[in-house]
Amino acid sequence: MVKVCVCGAAGGIGQPLSLLLKQSPLITHLSLYDIVNTPGVAADLSHINTKSKVTGHKGQEELEEAIKDSDVVVIPAGVPRKPGMTRDDLFKINAGIVRDLATAAAKFAPKAFMCIISNPVNSTVPIVAEVFKKEGVYDARRIFGVTTLDIVRASTFVSELIGADAQSLKVPVVGGHSGVTILPLLSQVQGTNALSEQQIADVTHRIQFGGDEVVKAKDGAGSATLSMAYAGARFALNVIEAAFNGGKGIVECTYVSLEAAGADAVQSVKDLSGEESLEYFSLPVELGPNGVDKVSPVGAVSDFEKKLFAACAPELKGNITKGSGFVKQE
Numbered sequence: 001m002v003k004v005c006v007c008g009a010a011g012g013i014g015q016p017l018s019l020l021l022k023q024s025p026l027i028t029h030l031s032l033y034d035i036v037n038t039p040g041v042a043a044d045l046s047h048i049n050t051k052s053k054v055t056g057h058k059g060q061e062e063l064e065e066a067i068k069d070s071d072v073v074v075i076p077a078g079v080p081r082k083p084g085m086t087r088d089d090l091f092k093i094n095a096g097i098v099r100d101l102a103t104a105a106a107k108f109a110p111k112a113f114m115c116i117i118s119n120p121v122n123s124t125v126p127i128v129a130e131v132f133k134k135e136g137v138y139d140a141r142r143i144f145g146v147t148t149l150d151i152v153r154a155s156t157f158v159s160e161l162i163g164a165d166a167q168s169l170k171v172p173v174v175g176g177h178s179g180v181t182i183l184p185l186l187s188q189v190q191g192t193n194a195l196s197e198q199q200i201a202d203v204t205h206r207i208q209f210g211g212d213e214v215v216k217a218k219d220g221a222g223s224a225t226l227s228m229a230y231a232g233a234r235f236a237l238n239v240i241e242a243a244f245n246g247g248k249g250i251v252e253c254t255y256v257s258l259e260a261a262g263a264d265a266v267q268s269v270k271d272l273s274g275e276e277s278l279e280y281f282s283l284p285v286e287l288g289p290n291g292v293d294k295v296s297p298v299g300a301v302s303d304f305e306k307k308l309f310a311a312c313a314p315e316l317k318g319n320i321t322k323g324s325g326f327v328k329q330e
């Protein structure tokens with residue numbers, strides 16, 4: 001029995017994400033929570049003849065029932081960007097939303113694998129971690145910032161340049177999830193040595209600012225939803241496969257607390273960022289029965305990538321401090 005609760009299930013990401021999750025035979029109960037429209041979304045999805053039971057829950061008074069005993073909680077709740085905004089501009093609205101959902105999860109589903117999509121991910125993941133610490137149920141291995149869209153974009157953009165198959169091309173993207181904190185490691189990808197320095201710089205920038213491309217094209221109507229639903233479903237289903245279906249060797253780059261990482265991975269982040277105290281970082285994570293099983297170190301990087309690490313560190317540290325501080329100061 002695997003219960004998955006999607007918080008923000010009626011939104012631009014929430015609806016297609018729930019549709020993709022509804023297709024999985026590994027999920028037995030798909031619980032849809034939002035402050036609006038979930039009865040309709042749930043009724044609609046419930047007619048699909050796949051395994052999971054679908055329930056809809058609307059409003060604060062139905063949150064406990066929605067989230068109770070969930071094995072996985074996926075959170076795409078909150079406001080998206082409009083042109084001219086940074087992800088950090090979303091903090092003042094989304095921080096409180098994520099804190100309240102995390103509080104409900106900590107109380108009613110303390111063992112759930114938490115998959116955080118709401119931006120700014122660099123800060124919302126520390127918020128969830130601090131809430132779980134406050135409630136005395138923290139396990140660093142079970143809280144994930146979903147950065148899969150960066151990896152999906154990197155595979156698409158790089159394969160277009162080197163002529164590889166996009167679905168099988170693995171491009172590690174580490175760091176955080178916003179602009180210069182997104183660190184694509186193209187030097188670790190076979191075939192990229194054929195690219196010029198300018199091509200590497202251009203595609204790196206495109207991966208770092210891919211979200212802006214969509215925000216601009218949507219022209220005020222929000223940010224990436226469909227590609228995010230694809231990426232979010234891929235990540236959540238991989239967590240489920242590893243935790244509940246004996247899946248082995250499943251590796252995804254994801255933004256986690258370095259408390260869940262071994263000394264070699266922690267040291268690699270320190271060495272490259274020049275920062276002693278970065279507490280969260282996206283790294284390649286092998287998933288297992290308890291969530292994070294093994295975190296890989298960054299590995300060899302080019303001189304160009306070393307400069308990206310230096311640019312990432314201060315911004316990421318500020319984002320982390322802001323997120324943790326939001327809960328700690330209460």
Ligand code: NAD
Nearest residue numbers: 008010011012013034035076077078079080117118119228
């Ligand atoms: P949206 O506005 O279309 O949907 C958000 C949903 O959240 C709405 O249905 C809204 O009613 C709901 N919501 C608001 N407050 C809530 C609460 N307290 N409890 C439950 N639900 C609540 O937005 P969207 O396009 O789906 O984006 C959602 C979030 O995902 C944004 O913060 C966006 O920046 C982020 N995002 C992250 C990534 C990533 O790579 N991690 C990618 C794309 C978007």
Ligand code: LMR
Nearest residue numbers: 081087119211212223224
């Ligand atoms: C993305 O990368 O598409 C998301 O983080 C949404 C955004 O604001 O760009």
